Amino acid sequence: MSAEPDRRRYDSLRRATQARETRMEIARAARELFLSQGWAATTVREVARAAGVSVPTVYAAYGNKTGLTRALADAADLSADVPRMLEELESSAGDPGRQLAAMAAYDRRLFERAGDIITLVREAGRTEPELAVAYRDGRGQGDRTRELVFSSWPDGVLRGGLDVRSAVDVYAALCNIDVYTTLTAERGWSSERVEHWWGEALARQLLN
Incomplete structure (x- = not known):
C-alpha cells in the first residue's frame, strides 16, 4: 500500500530536480549571452533558445530579464x-x-x-x-x-x-x-x- 505514495514522493523530487536544472541551464545561457553581446542587446527569446526551453518557461522561472539578472547577482x-x-x-x-x-x-x-x-x-x-x-x-x-x-x-x-x-x-x-x-x-x-x-x-x- 505504500508503493503509490512512495512513487509520488520520488516523482515530486524528480520534478523539483528537473525544475532546478532547468533554472540553472537558463541562468547559464543568460550569463553567456549577457557577457558576449551585452545585457541590452540580449532578448528573452535568445536566452530561451540557447537554454533549449520555451520563452514562457523563462518567464515562469525568473519573471523577466531583469529578474533573471537579479538572480545571477x-x-x-x-x-x-x-x-x-x-x-x-x-x-x-x-x-x-x-x-x-x-x-x-x-x-x-x-x-x-x-x-x-x-x-x-x-x-x-x-x-x-x-x-x-x-x-x-x-x-x-x-x-x-x-x-x-x-x-x-x-x-x-x-x-x-x-x-x-x-x-x-x-x-x-x-x-x-x-x-x-x-x-x-x-x-x-x-x-x-x-x-x-x-x-x-x-x-x-x-x-x-
Whole structure:
C-alpha cells in the first residue's frame, strides 16, 4: 500500500530536480549571452533558445530579464561562500588583522568567480532602475558587514582620526571590482597576490 505514495514522493523530487536544472541551464545561457553581446542587446527569446526551453518557461522561472539578472547577482554572493567568511570572522574575533584578511579573501573569491556579473549588473543598472537598486543593495550589504566588524573592535584599534564610517569608506576604496580588474587584467597580478596585498594594505591604512 505504500508503493503509490512512495512513487509520488520520488516523482515530486524528480520534478523539483528537473525544475532546478532547468533554472540553472537558463541562468547559464543568460550569463553567456549577457557577457558576449551585452545585457541590452540580449532578448528573452535568445536566452530561451540557447537554454533549449520555451520563452514562457523563462518567464515562469525568473519573471523577466531583469529578474533573471537579479538572480545571477544573488548567485554571485553564494559563489563567494559567505558562510566561510562568517566562520573566519568569528574564529578570528579579537584579531583585527585576521578579520581584515578574511574579508579581503571573500572579496577576492567574489570578484574572481563573479566579477563579470557584478560589472554586468552595474552597467545594466545605468538604464534599468531595478538593477541599479540591486547593485546598490549588494554594495550596501558589504558595507554593513564591515561596519559590524569594525564596530566590534575596542577603542584604539582604528588609526587615529578614523571612525567606523571612514574606515568602511577606506575599505571600499581599496577592495572593489575596479581595483581587482585593473591589477589582474591589466597588470598581470594573480588573484592570490591581490588578496595578499589587500590584507596588508588594509592593515596599514586602518589599524594603529
